[in-house]
Amino acid sequence: MEETYINKIAAELGLPRTGVGAAIGLFKEDATIPFISRYRKEATGNLDEVALGRIQERLEQLKELDARRAAIIKSLTERSLLTDELKAKVEGAETLAKLEDIYLPFRPKRRTRATIAKEKGLEPLADLIYAQGPEDPAALAAAFINEEKEVKTAAEALAGARDIIAERVSEDEGARARLRQLFSTKGMFHSRVMEGKQEAGAKFKDYFDWKEPAAKAPSHRVLAMRRGEAEGFLIMRIEVEADEAIALLEPLFVKNGSACGRQVKEAVTDSYNRLLALSMEGEARLETKKRADAEAIGVFARNLREILMASPLGHKNILALDPGFRTGCKLVCLDSNGKLLHDDVIYPHNGDGAAASAADKVKKLAAEYKTEVIAIGNGTAGRETEEFARALKLEGVIIVMVNESGASVYSASPAAREEFPDKDVTVRGSVSIGRRLMDPLAELVKIDPKSIGVGQYQHDVEQGDLKKSLDATVMSCVNSVGVELNTASSALLSYVSGLGPTLAKNIVEYRNANGAFPSRAALKKVPRLGPKAFEQSAGFLRLGAGKNPLDASAVHPERYELVEKMAADLGTSVSDLMSDGDLRAKIDISKYVADGVGEPTLKDIIAELAKPGRDPRKQFEAFVFGSAQKIGDLKPGQKLPGIVTNVAAFGAFVDIGVHQDGLVHISELADTFVRDAAAIVKVGQRVNVTVTDIDLPRNRIALSMKSNPVVGPRESRGPRPEPAGPQPRRQDSRPQRREEAKPAGSMAEALKAFMDKRRC
Numbered sequence: 001m002e003e004t005y006i007n008k009i010a011a012e013l014g015l016p017r018t019g020v021g022a023a024i025g026l027f028k029e030d031a032t033i034p035f036i037s038r039y040r041k042e043a044t045g046n047l048d049e050v051a052l053g054r055i056q057e058r059l060e061q062l063k064e065l066d067a068r069r070a071a072i073i074k075s076l077t078e079r080s081l082l083t084d085e086l087k088a089k090v091e092g093a094e095t096l097a098k099l100e101d102i103y104l105p106f107r108p109k110r111r112t113r114a115t116i117a118k119e120k121g122l123e124p125l126a127d128l129i130y131a132q133g134p135e136d137p138a139a140l141a142a143a144f145i146n147e148e149k150e151v152k153t154a155a156e157a158l159a160g161a162r163d164i165i166a167e168r169v170s171e172d173e174g175a176r177a178r179l180r181q182l183f184s185t186k187g188m189f190h191s192r193v194m195e196g197k198q199e200a201g202a203k204f205k206d207y208f209d210w211k212e213p214a215a216k217a218p219s220h221r222v223l224a225m226r227r228g229e230a231e232g233f234l235i236m237r238i239e240v241e242a243d244e245a246i247a248l249l250e251p252l253f254v255k256n257g258s259a260c261g262r263q264v265k266e267a268v269t270d271s272y273n274r275l276l277a278l279s280m281e282g283e284a285r286l287e288t289k290k291r292a293d294a295e296a297i298g299v300f301a302r303n304l305r306e307i308l309m310a311s312p313l314g315h316k317n318i319l320a321l322d323p324g325f326r327t328g329c330k331l332v333c334l335d336s337n338g339k340l341l342h343d344d345v346i347y348p349h350n351g352d353g354a355a356a357s358a359a360d361k362v363k364k365l366a367a368e369y370k371t372e373v374i375a376i377g378n379g380t381a382g383r384e385t386e387e388f389a390r391a392l393k394l395e396g397v398i399i400v401m402v403n404e405s406g407a408s409v410y411s412a413s414p415a416a417r418e419e420f421p422d423k424d425v426t427v428r429g430s431v432s433i434g435r436r437l438m439d440p441l442a443e444l445v446k447i448d449p450k451s452i453g454v455g456q457y458q459h460d461v462e463q464g465d466l467k468k469s470l471d472a473t474v475m476s477c478v479n480s481v482g483v484e485l486n487t488a489s490s491a492l493l494s495y496v497s498g499l500g501p502t503l504a505k506n507i508v509e510y511r512n513a514n515g516a517f518p519s520r521a522a523l524k525k526v527p528r529l530g531p532k533a534f535e536q537s538a539g540f541l542r543l544g545a546g547k548n549p550l551d552a553s554a555v556h557p558e559r560y561e562l563v564e565k566m567a568a569d570l571g572t573s574v575s576d577l578m579s580d581g582d583l584r585a586k587i588d589i590s591k592y593v594a595d596g597v598g599e600p601t602l603k604d605i606i607a608e609l610a611k612p613g614r615d616p617r618k619q620f621e622a623f624v625f626g627s628a629q630k631i632g633d634l635k636p637g638q639k640l641p642g643i644v645t646n647v648a649a650f651g652a653f654v655d656i657g658v659h660q661d662g663l664v665h666i667s668e669l670a671d672t673f674v675r676d677a678a679a680i681v682k683v684g685q686r687v688n689v690t691v692t693d694i695d696l697p698r699n700r701i702a703l704s705m706k707s708n709p710v711v712g713p714r715e716s717r718g719p720r721p722e723p724a725g726p727q728p729r730r731q732d733s734r735p736q737r738r739e740e741a742k743p744a745g746s747m748a749e750a751l752k753a754f755m756d757k758r759r760c
Contacts (some may be wrong), residue, residue: 011060019045023055032497033472034479035536039556041600049476065096072103081106096171097180097283105171114167117160120149125157126164130253132260140260158263163629165264165544166271169253170279178248179276182240183284187214191236201233214238214288217296218647221281222288222456238284246272287307293461295649299678300466301473303454303647306683308477311620312439313400316372319365320434321389322426323381325349331362332430333369337487338438340420341369343427348388359392366394373397375437377404377430383657398622401657403645405453406444407432415446415491441481441617445474446491454683456648471495478540480616482554485523485541486516498536503529517543520551542613552669553612555605562592563605578609612639623686625657631699634658636711638691642703644681652681654689654703662701664689669705680705 006024010017017341022043026036033052036044044052076082086102093099110114117123129137141154141161151157169175192203193208201208207225226228228234246269254265296597315336322330328350333342342365345357365371374389376382378401389399410416411428420428436443449470452459458466478495485507493504503526510526511517520538525528539556546552550560566587567577575584580744589602608614627633633658642654645661651669664687669680681687690709693702704710 004586005059005062008062009055012058013051015047015051015055016045019043019047020055023047023052024059027056027059030532030536032475032479034476034540034614035497036038038221038479038554038604039539039558039601041604042596042598046600053472065099068096069093070101072099074108076103076161079106098177100692101171101173101176104126104176105341112167113160113163118241120151120160121146122151122157122160122684123164126168129158129161129260130165130168132255132258132264134258135260137259137263156606162263162267162270164269165253166275169249169268169271172252175249175252176280177184178252179245179272179280180283182245182248182579183214183280184287185215186240186244187238187281188212188240189214189217189222189225189236189285189288190239191228191234194233194235197233201228204228204233207234214284216287217292218649219292219299220456222292223296223460226289226292227457227460235461238281238288242272242277245277249276290462293465296456296458296461297466297469299648300449300455300458301469302678303683304449304452304470304473305477306685307452308441308444308452308474309617310440310482310684311618312441312615313373313437314439316438317370318373318375318434318437319362319369319371320375320377320402320430320437321346321385322377322407322430322433323379323385325381329358329381329385330426330430331365332427332434333365333371334431334434334438335369337433338435340423340431343423343430349384355388360390362389362392363394366397371397373437374399375402375434376400377402377407378655378657378659379404380659383625387629389707400622401625402431402433402437403643403655406434406451407436408444408448409451412448415489419489441477442489442492445478445495446489449474453674454646456646461617482540482542482613484613485520485543486511486545496537496540498533503533517546519546519548519610520545521559544613549578549612553578553608555608555612559597559601559605562597563609566592578612581610586611603758625655628656628658631658631660631694631696631701634691634694634701636691636693639679640689640691642687642689644683644685644687647677647681647683649677652677655686656689656691656701656703658701660699660701662689662691662703664705666705671706671708 005020006017009015009024010020013020019519022045023036026040031040033049033056036148037047037049043045047055069090071648073082073087076086076090086106089102090099093102113629117126122144125141128135128140137158138154141157144157145151145154151160167417189210189212191210193204193209198205198208204224204227207228210225212221225234225236249268249272250265253268254261313720317336318334320332320334324330328345328347331344331346332340335341344361344365346361347354347395348358349355362374366374371394374394374397376386376399382401386399386401406722407429408425410432411425416428416432417427420431432443432446443450450466475495475497477493479497483492483496490501490504490508493499493507494501496504499507507523514525517523520541520543523538523541524531524534535558539554542553543551546559550557550563555563560700563574563577567574568592570577570583570586572580572583584606587606589599589606592602593599595714623641623643625642628638628640640656642656642662644652645655646653651663651665651667654664655661664681666674666677669677674680687705689705690704690711691701692704692709692711693713694700695702
């Protein structure tokens with residue numbers, strides 16, 4: 001079976017058979033994708049994480065198909081229905097849809113009109129009519145009149161026979177295949193508003209009478225229509241022309257124009273209208289949902305990767321502020337490792353006296369704790385607090401606005417309660433704001449990825465698939481950066497290849513009880529961390545102050561002897577080899593090629609010796625917003641710097657520092673046509689935008705990245721090719737909202753018209 005999988009996947013994905021086989025073998029041994037892509041390049045032919053992910057996904061699909069195939073064969077065998085011919089067809093089915101079509105006539109089913117007709121003894125009549133000979137159907141039916149079986153007339157007998165034929169048509173493989181193709185290529189989404197729901201469902205008004213080809217409908221519109229349907233505002237169908245569908249079916253079953261042939265034709269029409277249309281529509285709905293889910297999940301995973309891999313500030317003493325007006329700003333002082341040293345509350349926006357007191361307190365704390373950076377959450381009062389901090393003119397102190405999405409979720413989480421059991425949720429949230437500036441990845445892994453707020457319809461897609469994709473993205477990011485073993489939280493360690501929550505917790509407990517790990521090898525003393533877990537994880541764990549200098553690098557312990565041999569051959573030490581570029585230049589890697597160690601691994605080792613434990617993330621650069629602090633400060637035509645906070649299929653949301661993200665519609669991202677917003681912008685990217693329109697009543701901002709954008713109300717400039725939508729509001733940071741805070745919402749509402757009277 002494994003050989004079959006290898007051959008099939010290699011052919012489908014266009015990948016080398018040996019590489020696919022090696023990857024499948026490593027998956028069988030519970031090797032992770034990060035481990036395989038980094039440390040088993042020779043085995044797989046240097047397959048990257050993307051290719052390995054596709055192999056793993058297809059392997060799971062094929063295993064699922066075979067599991068279903070085995071279940072069907074077992075069911076048929078137990079009911080003595082399995083013939084050699086049927087078994088061959090079941091074993092030859094290459095898709096789940098084909099497999100289910102083969103099984104459909106034999107599937108145990110509830111009582112149908114056809115089964116009732118069979119109980120009345122009408123199946124022989126159905127066979128006679130289906131043969132479509134020259135006989136008169138009424139004459140044939142007369143022989144089946146039976147008062148005891150409630151067949152009182154020839155017409156009733158013929159109706160029962162047609163029911164039997166109709167069911168046969170609906171279960172025919174060829175008929176279903178033809179209709180499946182028709183729905184796939186010509187199916188049309190048609191959504192209509194539910195009677196009397198126009199006003200209550202106004203946010204779905206673009207879909208009150210909407211039609212478009214199902215094959216071309218973008219993910220965000222499919223999910224928006226489905227949400228409108230789920231909430232009871234819309235009726236959504238996928239329709240094809242009934243006449244065209246029936247015309248496709250008739251040649252398969254109607255042999256001639258005889259009276260019996262006309263009975264079969266009538267049965268075919270009934271089969272489509274009563275059975276097949278709904279069945280095929282159901283399949284089409286499922287397939288379009290899967291496609292929409294895959295696209296939305298892909299958008300979320302891509303955005304999540306960008307935010308997790310954002311530039312870290314690094315180890316700095318930080319004073320973090322969670323802004324607020326009436327309830328004040330929550331203040332915490334953190335050391336360069338993120339340890340909480342002090343917490344307090346200041347009231348810089350509550351009158352001159354309170355502001356002066358707040359200023360004095362911040363200056364005193366900044367001096368006492370040697371503050372290098374002030375981090376300010378970008379929630380309510382964020383820009384006003386930034387202005388207050390800048391007015392202090394603290395010498396040598398950088399002031400940075402921090403996206404606080406998800407901080408409230410973390411502050412009320414079990415992880416936060418465990419770390420700060422005696423602190424208020426507001427303190428925990430402030431700590432999170434400061435730490436995420438130091439290292440976004442290390443802090444954001446503590447939060448459910450869905451709460452970070454960079455998704456598209458994340459609450460509408462299949463949650464199991466979403467979690468799997470996001471977990472894989474987080475694991476990929478964590479392992480590409482590497483983790484400092486002696487300071488990492490259990491949340492961060494849990495994403496390291498080969499570990500997981502249990503071993504991560506064991507590592508932290510062992511570290512707390514025994515002190516810092518002196519070497520990677522000491523990991524083997526952690527309870528339940530066996531050889532396999534060590535092999536999978538060790539290369540991604542760093543020890544900046546370890547006894548062995550290689551422990552600070554991504555060189556795997558299994559290659560330490562190789563590096564030591566390189567050093568010995570040059571008559572030097574490993575430490576000198578790592579610090580001296582001239583020595584490394586003398587290494588001839590061809591001398592060290594051996595079984596399992598080829599040029600890809602050797603080149604990686606040389607690169608690590610040059611920059612041990614190098615961080616792939618970009619260097620941090622402070623960002624300063626423009627002068628506008630609230631939406632009322634904006635004017636059409638105004639040019640402002642901004643940071644991309646989310647990328648969706650229809651455009652990008654940009655933070656311009658007014659507590660309300662603006663939308664750059666996909667048609668406004670560039671001077672040329674843009675098919676994919678992600679090809680132009682990424683989450684966290686710094687951009688320059690022009691304000692094109694402001695809708696104060698709805699709190700909406702339209703932006704453009706074009707060199708010469710047209711400024712003014714959208715409706716005066718004609719329709720857009722894609723739907724726009726409202727910007728998500730910034731998450732409120734006020735303490736009274738912390739406990740009941742919910743994860744940042746999806747952008748399903750972004751399918752609503754971006755401005756009045758907009759239609760796409």
